[in-house]
Amino acid sequence: MSQDETEPTSSSAQQPKRRRHLSARVARRALALVASGGVLAAGATILLSGGFDRGENLATPSAKVGPQLTGAIAGEAFGSAGEGDCLAWSNPDASDLEKVDCAQTHQFEVARDIDLGAYPGVEFGPGSRFPGVLRFSELRDDFCGPAVNTYLNGRFDPKGKFSVGLINPGEAGWAAGERTIRCGLQFSGVTGISLPIEGLVAEQDQSKIWDVDTCIGLSQGVPSDPVDCAQPHAFEVVGVIDMASEFPGAMPSVEDQDKLLEKACTDASADYLGSPEALRDKTLTLFWDNLDLDSWLVGSRKINCSIGKEIDGNGFATIVGSAKGDILIDGQAPVPPPPIGSRALPTPLPGAAPFPGA
Structure with missing residues (x-):
């Protein structure tokens, strides 16, 4: 079985509001490697x-x-x-x-x-x-x-x-x-x-999914098999989404799948981590795969929501620890970014008047 690394990226994955997600090419390539x-x-x-x-x-x-x-x-x-x-x-x-x-x-x-x-x-x-x-x-x-x-x-x-x-x-x-x-x-x-x-x-859905709480390890820089989350890993599964009820008939387009999965996976991540802000504070990204026609026709309907961290647009950082608690990313504790809506103020020159509101 070969995997096509030139699979087109969905249009929804290119929109600015999706910046917190792994690029579709990286996410799907990673999941293809796991499936291989x-x-x-x-x-x-x-x-x-x-x-x-x-x-x-x-x-x-x-x-x-x-x-x-x-x-x-x-x-x-x-x-x-x-x-x-x-x-x-x-x-x-x-x-x-x-x-x-x-x-x-x-x-x-x-x-x-x-x-x-x-x-x-x-x-x-x-x-x-x-x-x-x-x-x-x-x-x-x-x-x-x-x-x-x-x-x-x-x-x-x-x-x-x-x-x-x-x-x-x-x-x-x-x-x-x-x-x-x-x-x-x-x-x-x-x-x-x-x-x-x-x-x-x-008698079961054949979708390539892992149970929630599963961490997928790294082997020679690519995702491999499940490991204890205390061990180095590429990503952690935070949700399993069954699309059967939303799409009971023909296979939905990638855009329609993404529309459902963006909300469902965001909600699953917030529930798993304990708050909507936790994903951003831990500097992690949320991603999922899409089902294709071959899988849909034989009854596969489930998709994993997972969290990891993309590096240089070409793979995953190494994470140690479950994202439910303290983690290290490439050996360093994540530093939460500034709150949304805040802006960093430059250091005033000596003798200058304070910035308004400072």
């Missing part, structure tokens, strides 16, 4: 699948032609997982993978299991070499993308919270003749980690 966790999704799952390669369970490949039973090496949960099953693990190598009720926290929802051994040719045949990461990425694109879209009845949001993933049986399972892969859905962070999912994907 889906690009790393396959790599994360493929690497996790290495956890199934438990050497002590390595079996001798069978001479039997055709696919072997899955699960002998990779484990019963992997071997029996099918459409609609949810998988969870806690060990970094996923060696404790298990099936759980989808209402519980999990990391993967299976859309389809595919037996690669059923395909003609020798690539996946007995004794074939374990595919590398790039080949599994191709298989994910070829098989899992369509499988997920079918599983969700054509209602997968390619720019939403969830991404298409693939779990393979691992090298040990492959050596033992296992050729079944699991295609499914996951929630992957920018750094490639698997984030928790609750509930079936088909």
Whole structure:
């Protein structure tokens, strides 16, 4: 998935009254970077699948032609997982993978299991070499993308919270003749980690949003994954706006979205920080993204309101601490600007009369 960094800025974002907000280009680029966790999704799952390669369970490949039973090496949960099953693990190598009720926290929802051994040719045949990461990425694109879209009845949001993933049986399972892969859905962070999912994907809004109180960290200068707000971060989520009630029909224009979100996010920020003046006093800026047609057509309706600080029109300052309390911005406590309507008076020359009203 690629993100277009030349996305046009909305006209409302260019008006003077919007000066307290991040420029639309910076805000949307930042949120696109956060959303691009889906690009790393396959790599994360493929690497996790290495956890199934438990050497002590390595079996001798069978001479039997055709696919072997899955699960002998990779484990019963992997071997029996099918459409609609949810998988969870806690060990970094996923060696404790298990099936759980989808209402519980999990990391993967299976859309389809595919037996690669059923395909003609020798690539996946007995004794074939374990595919590398790039080949599994191709298989994910070829098989899992369509499988997920079918599983969700054509209602997968390619720019939403969830991404298409693939779990393979691992090298040990492959050596033992296992050729079944699991295609499914996951929630992957920018750094490639698997984030928790609750509930079936088909039963929830797929909008790429975070809960209120979430702080999004920085990785090599760009927004990354959620962190404790006491850690360095790029921005903090202050609101979740559901546009469904305001726009029950066709997708609203960016201008109409901004008109709703400007007020809703300003109110959310004031409620979150405790006063309308707090945002300005902490020298922070308010921003949000917009939904596009692809997301709208599959039912995504929610947008985050977030606060951070733009630097040089090209990114985010580093914030430490929740904006509800004391914060540091690039290592310094923010200095509140003069009250609106006041004007600084120059220092009078020696012997000059005081300025009126001084």
